[in-house]
Amino acid sequence: MGKRLLGRGFFARNVVEVARDLIGATLLVDGVGGMIVETEAYDREDPASHSYSGPTARNRVMFGEPGHAYIYRSYGIHWCVNFVCRSGVGDGLATGAAVLIRAIEPTQGIAAMVERRGLSNPLQLCAGPGRVCQALGLSIAHNGLPLDEPPFLLLGADAPQPIASGPRIGISKGVETPWRFGLRGSRYLSKRFASVPVRAS
Numbered sequence: 001m002g003k004r005l006l007g008r009g010f011f012a013r014n015v016v017e018v019a020r021d022l023i024g025a026t027l028l029v030d031g032v033g034g035m036i037v038e039t040e041a042y043d044r045e046d047p048a049s050h051s052y053s054g055p056t057a058r059n060r061v062m063f064g065e066p067g068h069a070y071i072y073r074s075y076g077i078h079w080c081v082n083f084v085c086r087s088g089v090g091d092g093l094a095t096g097a098a099v100l101i102r103a104i105e106p107t108q109g110i111a112a113m114v115e116r117r118g119l120s121n122p123l124q125l126c127a128g129p130g131r132v133c134q135a136l137g138l139s140i141a142h143n144g145l146p147l148d149e150p151p152f153l154l155l156g157a158d159a160p161q162p163i164a165s166g167p168r169i170g171i172s173k174g175v176e177t178p179w180r181f182g183l184r185g186s187r188y189l190s191k192r193f194a195s196v197p198v199r200a201s
Contacts, residue, residue: 003155007148008067010156015041015085015097020165020181022083022099024157029136030150032109034126036101037186040168041179042082044096049174055096061144063095069152070098071133071143078130081138083147102169102180103127105188106135128190164193 003026011018019041027033042049050059050072061070062084070082082098104126106113113125113135126132133139147154162184167175169191182189 003158005148006154006156008065008146010154011066011083011085011147013066013086015043015099016179018083018085019099019179020163021157022101023163023181023183024159024161026107026153026155026157027101027104027136028108028153028155029138029142030109031153032112032136033104033153034107035105035183036103037105037183037188038101038103038190039181040100040102041085041181042098042100046174046177046179049097062098064144066095067147069138069142069145069147071138071140073140074130079133079139080129081133081136081142100129101132102129103182103186103188103190104132105183105186112137123187127188131190166193 019039025036055063068084085097106125126135164184168180
C-alpha cells in the first residue's frame with residue numbers, strides 16, 4: 001500500500017500527540033476497515049478516563065505496554081476500541097492513557113461491514129465508536145492484543161492532514177478538554193466540529 005506500518009513505538013508517546021497523528025492513518029482488522037477520521041485522547045489524570053481511579057480488572061490493559069488494543073463495552077451495549085499510549089503526566093513515561101477511535105471512513109471490506117451493521121449507507125457504517133467495532137468485528141476477544149500483529153494492521157497517513165479539535169463527546173467529566181480530533185471536512189465523522197482546525201501538520 002506504500003504506507004508505513006505503525007509499530008508499538010508510535011504509541012509510546014504523549015496520548016494527545018498520538019490522537020492527532022492517527023488522523024489519516026489506516027486501520028484494518030482482518031482486511032476490513034479504512035481511514036481513521038476521528039479520535040479522542042484520555043489521560044490517566046483525566047477525570048473522564050477509565051484509568052483515573054487506578055488499575056482495575058476492566059482497565060488493566062491501559063496500564064500495560066503501549067501499542068495494544070483496549071476494548072470495553074459502553075452502556076452494556078456497544079464495544080469501543082482504544083489504542084494504549086503513554087500518558088502526558090509527569091515525565092511522559094507513565095501508562096494509563098489511550099486513544100478512543102471514534103470514526104473511520106470505510107474503504108476496504110465494505111460488504112462485510114454492511115452485513116455486520118445491517119445497513120448500506122457508507123456515512124453511517126463507522127460513524128461512532130460502537131459502530132466502528134461492530135463494522136470491524138471487534139469485541140472483548142480482541143482486548144489486549146498488539147496493534148502491530150494480525151488481525152490488526154495500522155498504516156500511517158500518506159500525507160499531513162488538516163485537523164480540527166474540540167470537546168469530547170458523551171462524557172460528564174472533563175467536558176471542556178479539547179481532546180477530540182478529526183479530519184477537517186470529513187463526511188464520516190460521528191459529529192461535526194464547531195471549532196476551527198488547529199493545524200495542518
